[in-house]
Amino acid sequence: MTQNANMPEPKGQVADAYTGNWVDRRAPGWSRPYLRLSRADRPIGTWLLLLPCWWGVLLAAGHTGRFGWFDLWIMLGCAIGAWLMRGAGCTWNDITDRDIDSKVERTRSRPIPSGQVTAKQAAIWMALQSLIALGILLTFNGATILLGVVSLAPVAIYPFAKRFTWWPQVFLGIAFNWGALLAWTAHTGSLGWPAVVLYAAGIAWTLFYDTIYAHQDTEDDALIGVKSTARLFGDNSRTWLFFFQALTVALMAFSFGLVFVPSENVLSLVIALGGVWFMGWHMMWQLRQLKPDDPDTCLRLFRSNRSTGLIPVLFLAVAVLV
Template identity: 65%
Template sequence: MSDTTETPEARRQTDGQVADAVTGNWVDRLAPAWTRPYLRLSRADRPVGTWLLYLPCLWGVTLAAASTGFRWFDLWIVLGCGIGAFLMRGAGCTWNDISDRNIDGEVARTRSRPIPSGQVTLAQAVFWMVVQALAAFLILITFNMNAILMGVGSLALVAIYPFAKRFTWWPQIFLGLAFNWGAMLAWVAHTGSLTLAPVLLYLAGIAWTVFYDTIYAHQDKEDDALIGVKSTARLFAEDTPLRLRQFLLGSAALMVLAALLALLRPVGGAAAFMGLAGALGFALHMAWQLSQLDTGDNDRCLSLFRSNRDAGLIPVLCFGLAILA
């Protein structure tokens, strides 16, 4: 008699669930069946990426408000950036899957994604990407003109990122350039202009992205090596802990400088202290991640990657308290 017992992983694949999605996520449990392939294209079943795009926006608006004073429009910046992050992350991930459709089928973690698994056609994916991008644009045009121009300018970075792993060992830099743009955009949405503080905050975010996405990329390094895809995980190899420590220190130092520039002279006192506390707490969380890292354990890498939502929330909390100081 043949064994007809179906493994949980096989059942997940039969149902169309993506291999690295959070078990029991709302898309798989609650979303109408016809919407699930599109929501999976948008990574709605893996929300940490939306957080990682949204958090630099929150850094920018809270630090700007702490520096120049809270305005009621800041509440809309917070909400609008949240909706925009969900939409643009979805559009960006859809574009990534369109660009990688011939690669994802060769990688164990990604072959269950909607395009290589046949849940959606290429034309459907393109249509869905355009819908999300247009909806995000409607949010963007509620901001001031300089913020709108910055938002439009970020599209080039979004377009280039999926191809970076084909021509550079540093695709994580390109991801950081795109994912942290919101730190500057949200600052400009609040103040109307760009200064050095949000630029330093942006650079801190880029270093942070290299940190967390290198951890993430260690899940795929064997498959990447077979198909010739580059990443910092492959580049750093056994030196990963040392290299990540350097990016940790760089990210924390840049955030300290951003907080001091934004808060020390214009506000001072308790506000500057809270800004520094945010950068320190952020660094300590990354140091904890390094202490737990095992690059040979894919489950550990995924768990630590997801924990960066909490790391990024620490500066948001402290910058927010600086507004009240």
């Protein structure tokens, strides 16, 4: 990111962090490397982990016809847990990728390859975040706790996926959208098909936004042998992204239909599907703006997916309340 000429770059700032973010400007000096490991200076990832959780709990409320105080705790607990587990996951990613990160222009400024923290210090920080997140998870029912424990498997595998498959974004989608299953189960006590279909929609959405993100590193990735859908698709990326956009919309619409059609609440169904429609248009806007060879545009569009994911949250909330 380009720094303001009158604002000196803070020591240790990561290359793709927001200019003037609170970590680099206001956090105590000793805490900054650890907060950078957790991507606290780059909050978009927390949003992308959190939003499927909110989809899940709101869709579950539409399914049962009730939304109570505990559902507010589910939403708040998921928000805190998303921050913590995104931080723990990113810390794990940086530990496993420390040799790769040192060879990529965008990532060599991260805390471990730049020497701000050691891998051992990072591991302790990862464990601390995970333990606090476990405390939140234990406030939910047994099925949700089990799902939370199982979610650690895709989180652990993801950093290695780009070494053995051209589709590491699938593994990211499996991990990042787990909250749709978890939050649904926290409300209902068990999994249901609407949550599973919603989870699949989230994976398709992740393939969309993370392919855009991966286009920032295609040249460096090619040099060091790291695989990604951006490299796999190449000049056909726009076509594939359109497919992922259509798949996201179709699966999300289907999951909403599974809940609101049986309820025979036509107004709720129309409002919920309106959120899907607007989400689809936001993704189409991204496609029109996309310049795969321009890293700044790719990063800007990737970050815009907070708005993409918030759209169905807002419409679902209204659909549940009417």
